[in-house]
């Protein structure tokens with residue numbers, strides 16, 4: 022068996038140690054005589070897994086006691102609707118920062134349920150940097166402010182959070198959660214689809230401050246009612262138990278690595294190496310302003326786009342997979358989440374240098 026270097030944006034690589042542990046305990050998890058995927062979600066064996074998973078996450082992110090942790094279905098996309106249904110119940114208005122593809126999706130969905138004010142728009146600058154502090158045009162009556170701290174497709178991150186004037190900041194953290202420490206108190210609600218930096222697809226992590234769980238609009242599907250889910254321990258119906266279990270193994274692995282400060286340092290080194298390789302050449306290019314560059318998703322373009330197909334093909338032959346950019350913007354992209362070791366990034370940089378020598 023060989024494991025390739027998988028640069029997919031999601032579902033993405035998981036730590037090999039976690040894969041090996043899953044394989045080892047698959048038929049008999051924690052002495053239960055069952056796999057986690059065969060356990061009743063209401064039984065003691067799975068309840069123990071669910072509780073340990075939440076406890077480890079709380080440890081890693083230092084989640085304060087007045088925040089609830091939910092493990093929901095429907096991915097981050099379900100939250101695009103869940104948010105306005107639960108949070109836009111004051112003025113019925115919400116501020117959204119448009120910083121790339123995913124915030125665009127969040128805005129389009131929110132518009133079906135509330136009035137959206139686009140309080141900052143990175144599109145006129147080609148999503149090459151986030152707004153500066155004075156550029157936001159907030160609606161002071163909006164019920165919440167939504168940002169996408171890391172835009173997975175455009176490779177754009179917020180070096181600083183916008184000032185919300187006390188209104189809850191809501192963040193789609195799908196592609197950067199657990200990549201570095203964050204202060205949960207800066208947010209009213211954080212959500213993240215699991216398949217980038219947490220575990221298998223099928224799960225969406227939500228961390229929400231208690232006082233925001235006031236109940237959803239009356240016509241909200243009960244599965245999308247955050248207060249009802251919190252009261253039911255995220256088990257209004259059968260949750261994605263296997264994904265939940267694997268997320269727990271990833272959290273344990275992160276703690277064994279030394280926690281999020283250690284991961285952040287590793288991630289800075291990995292991303293630094295890759296951006297350096299891009300900036301040192303005229304053959305590759307990344308359009309994002311230096312301070313806004315994502316540490317997780319590194320899009321890059323070839324001076325000669327005709328060579329992209331060849332790049333992807335030869336990279337795949339060298340065991341470097343899924344380097345195609347998202348169909349929305351094209352080009353190439355390397356996603357280098359927690360599970361991608363430095364060795365994988367070095368292999369990519371070596372390949373890029375070699376490819377440039379041959380075709381540059």
Ligand SMILES: *Cc1c(COP(=O)(O)O)cnc(C)c1O
Nearest residue numbers: 096097098123173193195196214
């Ligand atoms: C991948 C991604 C999504 C979509 O996630 P799903 O779980 O497929 O719904 C949303 N937002 C961001 C920032 C993402 O990276």
